[in-house]
Amino acid sequence: MKNTSEKLFQAITYTASLFTIIVLLAIIYSLFKEGLPFFRAVSLKEFLFSGAWYPTHENPEFGAKTLIAGSLFVTFGALLIGVPLGLGSAIYISEIAGNRMKEVAKPVVELLAGIPSVVYGLFGMAFLAPLVRQYFHLDTGLNVFTASIILGVMIVPIIASMSEDALSNVPKSIREASLALGATKIESIFRAILPAAKSGIIGSILLGFGRAVGETMVVLMVAGGSAQIPKSIFASARPMTSTIAAEMGETVIGDLHYQSLFALAILLFLLTFFSNLITELVFLKRSSR
């Protein structure tokens, strides 16, 4: 009897894990099935390195350079803001805060992760963008700068919580040895603990990168949506994700424009896939040590 129920439980969990793999494979399959035919009509070189995105024009052009630039601009902007904030709170929670503070601070930071991205978008559109426009005397507040701030705040919980885990996993002996050798608290954080948690921290940053590059709603609402290579951080940009979201609804299913959006999706998928893969590898290296 016990044997049967155990086997049943095994089968259920097995099916559950199999299911996610099947879904993942189905997504990859459909991405490539719809997206690859695009490259029969437009060369990869033109797609990656030409800057003109006029998919619905009489003579359509599918140059994604500006869209790729848009994605990279807001993502690196987000990292510039999210990494110091996330890492800072991780160090504080793990190394400096007392136990009671720690119990409050960690859940609060993680609470940020639970806010739906459309709420972040609304906040950015209705509150932050007008503020940025007035403060910097700009023509428009919907730009790379505003989008980077919002995205940066969004990835703080990812970076903070994973880096904090990595810091707490640093063996007590390293901390104690460093202090015993006469290092101050700051010295032992920067010279001993951070280097020991390096791989976990890098992993958290890569995961934050993957989250920011794939975020759609916020950039759709806040980045402004100009298909141009931003000349400054106060120019509008159009990341790949918002292009897909905004244009998919009106395309004729199966035509070149439709396929071009899938080609963009393949590009995005590869970006996030490899950043996640590197994260996994970095972590595997740590756990096997």
Next chain:
Amino acid sequence: MKNILKTLVLLLVLSLVTVSVFAKGNRITCSGSTTVLPVAQATAEAFMDKNPGINISVRGGGSGVGVAALQNKTADIANSSRPMKAKEISASKSKGINPTAYVVANDGISIVVHKSNMIKNLTISQIRGIYTGKIKNWKELGGASMPIVVISRDVSSGTFEVFNEKALSGAKVDGTAQLLASNNAVVSAVSSTPGGIGYAGLGYVNDEVRVVNVNDVMPNESTVKSGTYPLSRKLYMYTNGKASGEVARYISFIQSAEGQKIVEAQGFISLN
């Protein structure tokens, strides 16, 4: 172990199949253009009030989504803010679908600017100059010295297509233009951008922005109906073949005097 697995997978597949079998009855689904959405929603509610047995579900998604839903037979009505494209018609025909158009409302695309902007009128060629990036400052048009912030809709929206055809004659919008995802987003962006210019369906314009005349014609009921306003269009509902049964009753309700009152209440222009 293997047998249990097989049964589980079978059960899963069975449950998925049975769910999709139940459906239909006196149900009408329509899907498509977000511009037509408010018209479809309001008329559907009124129609359902008068005919309690009927259930109409209305979805947005965009004109292209509506056409695809009609082709896949997941919708009875495809809402569209533009005439169906030749490519879409031929794709439908190859799937055995015969799209039939019904005009349900008139709409004008208003050009809107910030309230503080003194510009009262723009010609079509000035609008083209602004959107293609040749005119960059309001002072070139007789306004205050202020850079123009060009705000446009996504290149694949029905509203953009009509604007692109009627105002830009197919010219490319300059890359610096902001492309926003909805009529509402355009209006709210213009209202908070002193140098901004945008366009939106008549039904979406509010007091936060100022509407400018185009070629000295103001967008209003009579100029849109008569077609003297240059940026006017018709909104459509497409059915597979001639509409019949409840679908036909619903569409003729929209086209009736009572339905057209609802159309006007939504900020669009009635048919006659």
